Amino acid sequence: MSSRDEVLGRVRRALADVPGGERPERVPVRRDYRRVHGSRTAEETVELLAENLADYRAVVHRSDTEGLAVLIRTLLARRGARTVAVPQGLEPWWMAAADAALVEDRAATTARELDTVDSVVTGCAVAVAETGTLVLDAGPDQGRRRITLVPDHHLCVVRVPDQVVGSVPEALARLDPRRPLTWISGPSATSDIELDRVEGVHGPRTLEVILLTGGGAGPLPSR
């Protein structure tokens, strides 16, 4: 007998107390928890996102479409970034003013090459206000998972209010499980030493978020 049959056989014998006719979906699960906590206007939801991002030590900036390219240039320059990884589908005008050399996200790029890159600029799929979370789904403006991991500085642009949801249930409903997802809440952190929180272990030690308003807000999160 294969181990598959062995394990499944054990499961069935172990469940002898479950009536044969019981359908899984008939076992009751009451979903009377909230879809979202509290009621907020779209603006207030964006405010809450900003607040919770900052609470977990992400640096929050705001911009409209007019000012975005200059803000990105300023933030990269402040870090002294000479090279910046960019996803292939990033809006070219975001980087139009940047002085740094752009490193396009390609399958052939090795992790070691990526390790020499100073910063990365991406969009995101969804942002969750209640938890201060950015979700990346490897869409065209976010690129492969590793580009937001290996460089030490991540600059993430969130279109508000379109890409912002209130809660975790609302976020999951917008996301496609077939895509690889990365949920980011503040910079990399550890509390393994006496439960003292230290930012920055392996992922980017600095996370900056630009809340982008106005001007043809662009596409909805990819599905």
Added chain:
Amino acid sequence: MNGAYLGMPAFPRAAAAATRDGRLRANLTHATHTIRDKRARAVAELDDWAQLRAAGAAVKDRTLRHLDHYLEQLEAAVTAAGGQVHWAADAEEANRIVTELVRETGEREVVKVKSMATQEIGLNEALAEAGIRAYETDLAELIVQLGNDLPSHILVPAIHRNRSEIRDIFLAEMGRWGRPAPEGLSDSPAELAEAARLHLREKFLSAKVAISGANFMVAETGTLVVVESEGNGRMCLTLPETLISVVGIEKTVPTWQDLEIFLQLLPRSSTAERMNPYTSTWTGTTDGDGPGTFHLVLLDNGRTDTLADTVGRQALRCIRCSACLNVCPVYERAGGHAYGSPYPGPIGAILTPQLRGVEGALESSLPYASSLCGACYEVCPVAIDIPEVLVHLRERVVEGGEVTRRGTRAVLRPARGHAAERAAMRAAGWVFDRPGVLRAGMRLAARTRRLHPRRLPGPGRAWSQTRELPAVPAESFRDWWQRTRGTGTESARQGGEGT
């Protein structure tokens, strides 16, 4: 200590040693109180916590009651998404499968994401025997691995170590495993984390094979979920060419939507955060992004035996948040090592004896490693009634009875160590059936009370070593009642023994 929980002593002996370790107790008290308070605040932010908790328990119960259905669905979904599914009935088989999969890649080194399942099966030791070196990449696991130590907490495995101990371990050991610690390393957490970052980055950038566990597996979509903080998980899950995930079959949840419950319950219960810094989900393989080869090893190793026990089954709801450890007065004093398995604290006291069987000395002692205060049940985000299972397992230890071992029904004999207790209970039953004897005994006890020892001799010694013997009052309750309220008829009715 060395890297495997082999030949661990029974809980009372291990706990007796641990409670005398002043530094350990100080580290533990500080850590558990800090996280306990933080957690209470994080949970208080959600006014529907009770509903989330009930829904979490209900989803897990649905899954467990139809685990065969969901496992088959999961297997089909993972396979359709480009993954390969393997089934392991026990630890040995899981280790064999993983070793073989690593060998096929031609690699001799692997990087690992912190995983309870691989600790449970002793994977690192099995790989070492096959000449494959496994590098733990979680900071706390790294501290444990470099210190040739054992994890003592589910979430913070090095909770028993303080910063100066960690500094000493890094300075002494990092060089033997790779990049040495920087000279002049201080004991500030930031500097220690930086040393770990530099040490591990070389491993991440060159690793071809990674091994992980998973927090959840979604049957409907074949999606695996890893919840973490540092980014070492993301490194392992995305940079190598081959990813092997070893996951207990109970980690299954039916639908994608179900994650909305657990991604709220888990972070707040475990690290007391609104959300942990990183959560990764992946479904099979994705062209050009992440590992091109993905293996999922579905692990039984005692889980189906646990499932067969209709009272103990609820332990399989556990999402390994560790909230029960942080509120447990016994864990706080004894520390994690005393529990003798990767699962310490209250959940370990019910999970380990069920996964391994209660026959061993350690396993049969674990259901007693509790004061039954109930704090663990209150705090559990999936409402596992740990005290109920503890009492159930105590009964199993003392009385024996029907159990399932490796899928086969067996009848367990009563534990031998409990013969004295059973004899005492039988004697007590005889006395309680004879009121006259009972009254005479109580009077005798009252009159000799100044002569009573503070410790019991013989079989009662172990019990009285850790407890104050109750003082015997000068007058028994029955005599007092008789004297103050008595009608004078009680003695006549119950055997005619005059006052």
